[in-house]
Amino acid sequence: MYHKTKSYRIFSVFNYIFLIAVSLMCIIPLIHVLAVSFSDKSAANANLIGLWPVNFTVDAYTKTILNENFIRSIWVTLERTVIGTIFSMVVVILAAYALSKDSVNFRRRNIYIWFFVFTMLFSGGLVPMYILVQKLHLMNTLWVLILPGAVSVWNIILLLNFFRGVPKEMEEAAFIDGAGHFRTLISIYLPVSMASIATLSLFTLVGHWNSWFDGLLFMTDHRNYPLATFLQTVIVQQDFSKVTVRPEDLENISQRTVKAAQIFIGMAPILMVYPFLQRYFVKGIVIGAVKE
């Protein structure tokens, strides 16, 4: 057995050390930000902080929460995330159900499929989209954050593949009892695919939370910025003119600890739902629902 050879044991030790080191490299930056956000601002400016807060204080968080622009952007993000996820999932589920039917019984199916898939391969790009949104008078509305990304072709494909795995006997039983397509979807397909739908919803939700470019592109008024766009302007572009009114805010918002606090608030929800996202790898539940 190779496990017992001396050389393999030595390799094993180094392997463990290496894997631990790489894992640390993936979380140390996050821990550092967390440490800075809970530190005293003079310690932060003197670069004294490693992985543990120096002179622990929640000052940075208080300042962040007192900034009304920050709070407003969180509100915009919550709105777009909740409405956007529900809207997108409804559209995706309906389309996925219809497209999961085979083309013998639903002849137009393949035409529809290619119609959607083509948009994954080719797009009009940035500028035509920008002009379109202007012409539709969607600039500065919540809808511009929700509608353009609502039809996720990738999610439709994942879900339709899942729906295909649902035993045909279940839907046939429903049809015999006189149910229509809509009723079958609600009473048969949705209950058995709750796990997949929840996972896709979480992915959509994370996408909405992280999405920043549409806010930057389509919102000319900074008061409509979602959180990610707000963070992009303040932390990355370091452009405070758009998001501060009073001079006393400027000092607060540009401070390193406050930036760290904002970054941490920006990623905290993702870290919280992350364990659930991992369920993606746990496979479905339909098998065994019906006896052949």
Add this chain to the structure above:
Amino acid sequence: MKTSVQPNGVNSKESVTVVGTVRRKSLWKTTIGLDLMILPALILTIIFSYIPMAGLAIAFKNYKPGLGFSKSKWVGLEHFQYLFSIPENVQIIWNTLIIAGLKMVAGLIVPFIFALLLNEVRKMRFKKAVQTIVYMPHFLSWVILGGILSDLLARDGGLVNQVLVSLFGIKPIFFLGDGNWFRFVVVISDVWKEFGFNTIVFLASLAGINPALYEAAEVDGAGRWQQTRSITIPSLLPITIVVGTLALGNVLNAGFDQIFNLYNALVYDKGDIIDTFVYRLGIIDGKFSFSTAVGLFKSVVSFVLIVSAYRISYKLANYRIF
């Protein structure tokens, strides 16, 4: 309903289910309900995907917002000629290819090796924990990571420079202000963010290797390194080809989100890519037609690459997404 119908363009997996249903015959009276269910997605796709595609026509015009779409002058391929006649523009295409190419290679090699190493771990808990941790950065946005990186990599007082200075006594490096260092940072940080994802893909296919192969090798007296070379690595080749060729479709996608959140005017010469160029030119400077032409060039090349990548990976590894 005819029972012998074989619909066009369906793969073998589908036709199995088709046969099953046809035998039983469909119980639906009509498909109008299905059309209605597709309708919302259809309308949104027409508005937000197909109308912008039609809007690509402004790449051949001199679009003036005041004049509107139809009245703007038709200029043919003028914008495309301009794109390739200016050295700075060609440099941007090069930047895109170099950055995307380096990311592609590093993004394949690192997860490959990492998966092999992780596969040697026998403690399942440890394996799972490492997987979970390295996959996490994938879910954070480049806004967040851009903020973290510019803090960590700052020339004055960034954590990385502090460590380097105290260990090696060198002068602080201006990571985000020097073109060559910038490319390096872009590639490394992209690998850092994304390698966990491909690691999981490789691990899944490692788990699928038949254990009997290893047992046989063991009986023949092969050591672990020999087993890895003759069993594990060859077994991983098909999935590696798939991941690699599919990445080819992204060769003009050097990562807008990442570059946009890391770059600045100091590194435009080496770090500016097609997408950031289009944004600055089109949205900030208002050169709608020229930037659309640049975008169209990118879309067409990407389209050709993606379609050929799928064909190649289907031919080589029998891979299909749906």
